[in-house]
Each structure stands twice: as structure tokens, then as C-alpha cells.
Amino acid sequence: MQDKRYIICGNAPTDGIEENPDRDLRLRLWGKDGPDKITLRIEDIHKKMSKDVPDSFQDLLEIATYVYSADQAIPRGADDVDSFGHGWRRDLHFIIPVRKPDFWNGDDIHQALRSTLGFLSDDNYHFEFVKLKEAQAFQGYLDFNDDGRLLGYPEQVVMFSGGLDSLAGAIDEVLNEKHRVVLVTHKSTPKLNKRHRRLEKMIADKAGENAPLHIGVRVNKNKGLNYEYTQRSRSFLYVSIGATIAKMLNLKSVRFYENGVISLNLPVCAQVVGGRATRTTHPRVIRGFQEIISLVAGEPFTIENPYIWKTKAGVIEVITKAGCQDMIAASTTCTHTWEMTNHHTHCGTCSQCIDRRFAMIAAKADQHDPVEDYKADIFTQSRSKDEDKIMAAAYLERANQVRDQDDITQFIARFSEVSRVFRYLNGNPGSVAQKVYDLYKRHAKEVCEAMDTMVARNITAIRQRTLPGDCLLRTVYESGSVISVPAIPVEQKQPDNYFRKRGGVWAARFNGNAEVLVTGVDKGAEYINFLLARPNKETSVYEIVCGLAINTCNTFLNSDETEDGFQVTQGVPLGDTGFVADRKAIEQYREAAHDLLREIEDARAENNAAEIQRLEEEMAKVTTAINEAVGLGGKLRKSNDKRKNIRDAFRNAVNRAITYLEKYDKPLAAHLKESIKCGNEPVYRTEEEIVWEVRPIVNE
Amino acid sequence: MGHVRLGSLPRSRAWKEVVGLITAGADVSQIANATIRAADKAFTFVLNDEGFTEAVWLMTQLAIAAKKENLGEHLQSLGVNLPQDTSLPDLAAAVSEALDNKLESNGGRSDLGEMSQRALVGALVEHISPKLPSLFAPGPDDVRAALAALGKKREFGELSRTFFAKLTNESMNYFLSKTLATHLGEGQRFATMNEMEQFEKALNTHCKEASLIVEQFSADWFSKHRYEEGGDISRESSNGFASYALKKMKDELKEGARADAR
Numbered sequence: 001m002q003d004k005r006y007i008i009c010g011n012a013p014t015d016g017i018e019e020n021p022d023r024d025l026r027l028r029l030w031g032k033d034g035p036d037k038i039t040l041r042i043e044d045i046h047k048k049m050s051k052d053v054p055d056s057f058q059d060l061l062e063i064a065t066y067v068y069s070a071d072q073a074i075p076r077g078a079d080d081v082d083s084f085g086h087g088w089r090r091d092l093h094f095i096i097p098v099r100k101p102d103f104w105n106g107d108d109i110h111q112a113l114r115s116t117l118g119f120l121s122d123d124n125y126h127f128e129f130v131k132l133k134e135a136q137a138f139q140g141y142l143d144f145n146d147d148g149r150l151l152g153y154p155e156q157v158v159m160f161s162g163g164l165d166s167l168a169g170a171i172d173e174v175l176n177e178k179h180r181v182v183l184v185t186h187k188s189t190p191k192l193n194k195r196h197r198r199l200e201k202m203i204a205d206k207a208g209e210n211a212p213l214h215i216g217v218r219v220n221k222n223k224g225l226n227y228e229y230t231q232r233s234r235s236f237l238y239v240s241i242g243a244t245i246a247k248m249l250n251l252k253s254v255r256f257y258e259n260g261v262i263s264l265n266l267p268v269c270a271q272v273v274g275g276r277a278t279r280t281t282h283p284r285v286i287r288g289f290q291e292i293i294s295l296v297a298g299e300p301f302t303i304e305n306p307y308i309w310k311t312k313a314g315v316i317e318v319i320t321k322a323g324c325q326d327m328i329a330a331s332t333t334c335t336h337t338w339e340m341t342n343h344h345t346h347c348g349t350c351s352q353c354i355d356r357r358f359a360m361i362a363a364k365a366d367q368h369d370p371v372e373d374y375k376a377d378i379f380t381q382s383r384s385k386d387e388d389k390i391m392a393a394a395y396l397e398r399a400n401q402v403r404d405q406d407d408i409t410q411f412i413a414r415f416s417e418v419s420r421v422f423r424y425l426n427g428n429p430g431s432v433a434q435k436v437y438d439l440y441k442r443h444a445k446e447v448c449e450a451m452d453t454m455v456a457r458n459i460t461a462i463r464q465r466t467l468p469g470d471c472l473l474r475t476v477y478e479s480g481s482v483i484s485v486p487a488i489p490v491e492q493k494q495p496d497n498y499f500r501k502r503g504g505v506w507a508a509r510f511n512g513n514a515e516v517l518v519t520g521v522d523k524g525a526e527y528i529n530f531l532l533a534r535p536n537k538e539t540s541v542y543e544i545v546c547g548l549a550i551n552t553c554n555t556f557l558n559s560d561e562t563e564d565g566f567q568v569t570q571g572v573p574l575g576d577t578g579f580v581a582d583r584k585a586i587e588q589y590r591e592a593a594h595d596l597l598r599e600i601e602d603a604r605a606e607n608n609a610a611e612i613q614r615l616e617e618e619m620a621k622v623t624t625a626i627n628e629a630v631g632l633g634g635k636l637r638k639s640n641d642k643r644k645n646i647r648d649a650f651r652n653a654v655n656r657a658i659t660y661l662e663k664y665d666k667p668l669a670a671h672l673k674e675s676i677k678c679g680n681e682p683v684y685r686t687e688e689e690i691v692w693e694v695r696p697i698v699n700e
Numbered sequence: 701m702g703h704v705r706l707g708s709l710p711r712s713r714a715w716k717e718v719v720g721l722i723t724a725g726a727d728v729s730q731i732a733n734a735t736i737r738a739a740d741k742a743f744t745f746v747l748n749d750e751g752f753t754e755a756v757w758l759m760t761q762l763a764i765a766a767k768k769e770n771l772g773e774h775l776q777s778l779g780v781n782l783p784q785d786t787s788l789p790d791l792a793a794a795v796s797e798a799l800d801n802k803l804e805s806n807g808g809r810s811d812l813g814e815m816s817q818r819a820l821v822g823a824l825v826e827h828i829s830p831k832l833p834s835l836f837a838p839g840p841d842d843v844r845a846a847l848a849a850l851g852k853k854r855e856f857g858e859l860s861r862t863f864f865a866k867l868t869n870e871s872m873n874y875f876l877s878k879t880l881a882t883h884l885g886e887g888q889r890f891a892t893m894n895e896m897e898q899f900e901k902a903l904n905t906h907c908k909e910a911s912l913i914v915e916q917f918s919a920d921w922f923s924k925h926r927y928e929e930g931g932d933i934s935r936e937s938s939n940g941f942a943s944y945a946l947k948k949m950k951d952e953l954k955e956g957a958r959a960d961a962r
Contacts, residue, residue, distance in 0.1 A: 001810075081707070081874065081878065082739075082741045084749070084811040084812045089809055115804055124807040230703075230705060270815075270870055271706065271875075271878055272706070273811045273815060273874070274809060274811065276705045276706075350703060351704040382885075386882045390706055390878070390882065394877065394881065397896075397897065400893075409825055412788070412821075412822075413826045414822065416818045416821035420796050420800070423793045429790045429793050430788075430789050469885045469887060470888065471885075475892050476892070478886075479893050479894030480894070514727050514729050516730055517721055517724045517727075517730060519717060519721060663733065663737065663954075665956075666955075
């Protein structure tokens, strides 16, 4: 977990806190504009609705806005595995001025907030509520947009995100059930405004006199407060606004419409732990919200998700059965809103886009969801980003795993995360477990059927291999085709001992143990291979090094560069280039130095500065020459001992390779250490003869 | 609203070697070995991970409760609340909830903690379900009877082995799922999804094989400590067991699962 961060809200005092502006955050909902200013606006509210909203609901709205803003302003750490995701979770300490501090500091609400938000966003929350000194008017948040009349009293508040699920919910409520509803939309990005308006108009056109009331909500803040895009706490703000509006309408419930698979959001793969899969409408979160709002309201308040037992394909069927297919293209599911353009309204690769495409095909409604709207076609295109490849494969693999399970026990044991929902849905845990299992089985079946449909549609392109080799269709279809390479190669009798190149990789096996692939130490592996191929035969190190270099690089080297190597192969040992300078030359240097010293003294006597400088420069050169030629104790230095360099390079390369092997096969490393002698004439020698297969395997 | 955040592996030398081995088509044991080595820093970092130690503590206490006069009361003192007519899903939910509540109160959430929770619940379900006549409508004492059997030395050893096998496999996948699917497609390590699935199954088997080393150790440890500590096991002993058992698993994976475990 990250270090403790304070979020000091409004005009809250900071007594006793050692503030650190680099780490701590200040947020204000009121006062003059500035870098810490955030604004909350609830639009299209009717004046009559704003009356009699209790202080506790006004506090709730402000708390939720601060929590949501801090969530975006404080970045999560790098998603590094080296610390098991230490930086992902934040330790957030809020100091928030409220109208009713005694209520908010109470154990029940405090615990409900910490528990629900902690589970929702995977962070640690701590709250300190202080008395709000100058209470601001609630109307400050509202944008009135009528003549003060409220036409009829709505029966239900429905959270409307503009995605397929909430669209189906709105259609169910407004068109099927003929309820008078208020749709509440959080406008998280201006990019979606136009699409929201279009969808709202389409619903209103079909609803006629029963057109729903729309309320939009915006939270604006300085760009400097937008660091973190995950926004896990968004649904808390969202439900707080919905509940406040419900309270204004004297209603006691709010509805989220979200299909069960997304709501339960079981991890698609092992790296998705905790809040890395959003828990926006997870049953435990919904139950927590219900508890919080009920405490705030002082009476039972319900938060419902009527689609908890539906899959996304089931949700789409609601839309098509109601004759609202034309609304599908206007809905937005993609979570990568930053990739959205006028031409491509969906990225096509995020978890939500993938789920939408599969569901559309499973529900046989994809003709209403143009593939051109997607920036990438998940089925037929390559995906350049690693994350996109992982997501698509993980999504499909989970469906395969669930499909293959024919026992609910296996399902719970494999996806034990599911146990977290058993006590938060209606019914006893046993029956809830069965319903969850059925839901996921249904979803897996839909995903597999959608895949079959897409394979059938693209079979010619798959057969002709005109689709990219890593597109989803190819990797899935060829899994089952006769041309597929078996996942576990047919066991062929392999030699007990080999050290050879297979393709571009070195592979070693000793005494019938598991094969070890040798990567990153190619040179050493090559030398070992050479020695194992010639047991007991001492070979000049220069021949091995230069000979192999020539074999490897002869296309790049000219004869001059390899001259030394050729000499070796002809039996002439490599030599150094001799001493830097011989004794006679050094004697001459010394005489020259003495002469220079005398000349410098003369020049000083004449006060000839220019001559002094010239002589000193010359003296420096002579001194350097002597130092380079003579070592400690007056011993003459050799210019560059190539023989020693080559011997060292050989030994180091072999040792590096053995050290590498030691990690994966200690007996092999020990054997090589014991049997290989380096030096001028390296050799591999053993007491008992071992037959090594050393020939490379090509075109396997 | 349901988006998922994925990560990628760091570009350190050790992780590059893991990726290199995957690309080159190395055997699961070598990849597991390289992964454990690359992840050494992570495992050192979480040596005292509260989620992990809490899961192991709960596992030992489930076994201790089995020999108590009132199993339900002991479980309740651990935060595991079971109704009278407990079903297996009830038990799974209660254990999850107990771990969640504990970590929620001390801010101890972590990735390893999450994986430990999954592993413990999964291991319990796998271990207890064969002992039940029915999953959903067991007799009033069926789940309790199955839990009571955990007090036997051999049963604890088996449960512990399943837990550590699952935890290790989860951990391996936690690291490797950040890269495996990027080597999927024609001309790559995994030409098809089938091949990748087979690799994952082989990795799972490898972890199960490696976990053999924990089984006997766990059984002996449990028996010895329960005797020495007068029928209970202290938190300190449990923490020591947790860290040593995990070390044994890591060492075993570094060695490669032994041939005689197959």
C-alpha cells in the first residue's frame, strides 16, 4: 500500500497534521476558482424537487464528490509485479467538513463507508468529519431548467450511463412497464454528450407522453486533478446523486441496470486481483450502498439491480424484443473513452467492447451494431498492444474454462472469488451459488456460440490464411483443426545427453533430466558444444575462438581481420605485439628528459615564457611515453597481450554459460565445471565416457 | 462500468529472461524456475504479507477447531460465521468474509493476500466436497463433520498441500498471464489457444507436483505444534509455518519439481 495521503476538503482545519504539499491534496467545492476547486452540477432539476432535502443528503453529495475527485487526482502506483502490486492500493485520509459531524462520525456510517469504498476501489479509507463552519446552500449544485412546475411525480430513479444495459433498463421501465422514471446520467466526458442526447431523444420519441425526465450530472475540476483514469469510486458518486434525487422525489429506491456477468466481474485471468476488475455494481457494493443510503435517509432505502441474472446477450434481447434495435448503435459501451472519435465510437479491444461484440453476435443482433464503429475488429485483426492481446485471449479462455466444467464445485474451487457474492444476493448461499453457476455457464455458451458463428462467417479467409496469424479467429479455429501443431509435442525418444542448437536456441539435457534452454549466453554455449563434440581432445583456445568466430562471421570479416585466426589453425600460436618500447629506447627517452630539464632551466633564466611552455609540453609527452613503457619495478610493459585476452574471454564465456545452467540443472552445471578445463588448450574430459548429441537440429 | 486493468511485466534482466524462455519454447519447469527467480524481490517484499499469513492462520485454526468441543464457537471467534444448516457455499462465503473483514480492519489488502484468499477457499471446497453427500442440501452436521476431519494430521497435510499448490499456481499465473498471450499466433510460441491452454495446464500440474514437499512437512508440523502448544497453535507458530512452507515451495520450484513426485 502507498504511504498515507491526506485529502483536506473545503475549509477543514489541518490542526495536528504535518502537511506535505507534494503528497497531500486540497480540494474545495466552494469559493473562488483555483487549482483545488471542483464543481458539482446537477442539471435540469425542477425547482420543486429541491425542497426539503435533508442536511445529511447534502453532506452525502459533498462527501461522494470529494471521494470521486480524490480518486482521480491521486494516481495509483505502477502495476509492477516486483512488489505484488504494492503501489496499486492507496491509503486515503479524508478530512471533510459536514453539516452533521456527529452523524458521520458515528460507528455505523463510518464502518459502512470504509468497508464499502474499500472493497469498491481496493484502497484504504479513513474519514474525519468536522463541523462545516459556513454551510452553503444546496441550490448551488443545481441548474434549474423549468418554470418551477414538476409534471407528474416519477415513480422510479434509474441510473442511465448510456450503455446497453442501462438502455435496456430504461426501455423496460419506460416502454414495457410504462413507469414514469427519472434517468440520471453522469456526464464523465463531453465526448459522450451528443450520443447521450441522441439516445435520450430516441427513447422520448418512442415513449410519447411518458417520456422520462433526464438529469445530467457533471463534476468539473482542474486538469491538474486528473491523473488516474480507473475511477473506481465513480459509482459511489453516481448512487449518491441518484439517491439524493430519489429523496427529493420522496422515493425510496434507485435502480442500476447491469448484467450479472459484468456486475459480478469475476477475474478474467490471474493477474486481475482485487479491484483490478471493477466492482462498480458488485452485489457486495450494492448492499453497502444500500446500507449507507438507508443510514443517511434514516429509513430503509433499496438499491436494486434487476438484471443481475441476465447476460449481456439477454440484455440485448430486451432491446430487440421492444423493437428498439435502432438505439443500439447510439449506445456506448467502451471504457477507453479517450480513444473515441466520430468515426470510431468504440475501441474494440477493452474488456467491455469485447463483451459487447460477443453478446451482439450471440443475440443475433450484430447487424444493428456496425463493425465500422469499432476501431479494431477483435475477431479478424491483429492487435498491436500487449494488453489487447492478453485481454481478448483471457476473455475467451475463461469462457472455455467455464464451458468445460460440469460440476459446480469445480466452478467454485476454480473461481473462488465468486464466494464473495453468495451472502449479498437474495436467497440462501446454496441457491445463489447455483444461479451464479448457471449464469456463467450460459455466458460461456453464448461466447462459444458467437465464436462458432464468426468462424463460420470467415471460414474461407481462415482457410486461405488471408487473416493475420494472431487474430482471434485464427488462433481459435486452428486449435481444433488438423493442421494445428499439437500443444504437447509427440514424445520422441530423445538422447539422454545432448547439448545442441535447435533452431536459434541452445538446448541441453543431462542424464535424461528435463531439457534446459540456454538463452543469453550463446557464446559460452557454443564453446561448450565444441568441447563436448571432441571429448578428451585438447584444442588450442585460439583455434576454438577464432575458428568459431570465422565460422560464424566469415561473411563479414576479410582476411586481414582474421589473419591471426588462420595462423592459429596452421599451428602458429598467437603472440603479443611485443614490448611497448625496448630498453634502449627508454634510455633515449630518459636522456631526452634530462636535456629538456636543462633547457627549461635556461629558458626560465631568460624569462622566456613561450619557450618554457613549449618545453614543458614536450616533457609531458616524454614522461607519458616512459610511464606507458615501464611498469612497477622498472619492468617493461607489453603492448597488448591478445593471447591472454582470448583465454580470458573463452573462460568467462564458458563460466557464464555454466552459471546460467546451474540455475536450472545443477548436476549438469557441476559436471561441466568438473570436466571442462580452460587455459591454452581447453578440453572436456570425463572418467566415464558420456555420449553427447551435439549436432544441431534444423527444419524440425 | 466493468472495465479491467491489466499490467505488463517489468523490463528487468530477470523478467526478460523469462520472456526469452517462453519465446524459445522452454519447458514449464524451466519457465517456473526462471519466474520464481525473477519474482524473488516480490516474495521478499511480502514476506510478512498480512493477507497470506491470515489465510494460513485461518487454515490452521480450521483444523484446530475440529478438535474443539464446540467447533462453531471456535470458528465464530475467528470471524467465520456459519449457520446451523451450513452448506459448502456457506462455508466458502464465511471464510471469504472472515478474511475480507480482517484485512479491511487493518488495511492489509494486497495482491498476494487476494491470491491467498482464492487459494484457501478453493482448497477448502476441493477438500471438503468429496466428503459431502450433497452440495446444497447436506444434513445439519455434514459440513461440520467434514470440517471436524481436518483435525487429523494427514487431512491437514493434504489441505495444506492443495492450498500451497493453488497459491503457487495463482502466483505463477499472476506473473505469466502478463506475457503468455502476447506470444499467441502463427509462428509464435503458442500458435493456437489450445497450445497456450496446454501450457497452463502443464504449469498447474508442475505446481501440484512441487507442492508434494509441503504435504508431509505440514502434517508433521501441525501434529508437533498442536501437541507442544497444548491443543492450540499460536499466531507466531502459524506465521513461522507460513513463511517456511512458502520458502519450501519456492526452493522446490527453483530446483524443478522432482521426478519422483510425478
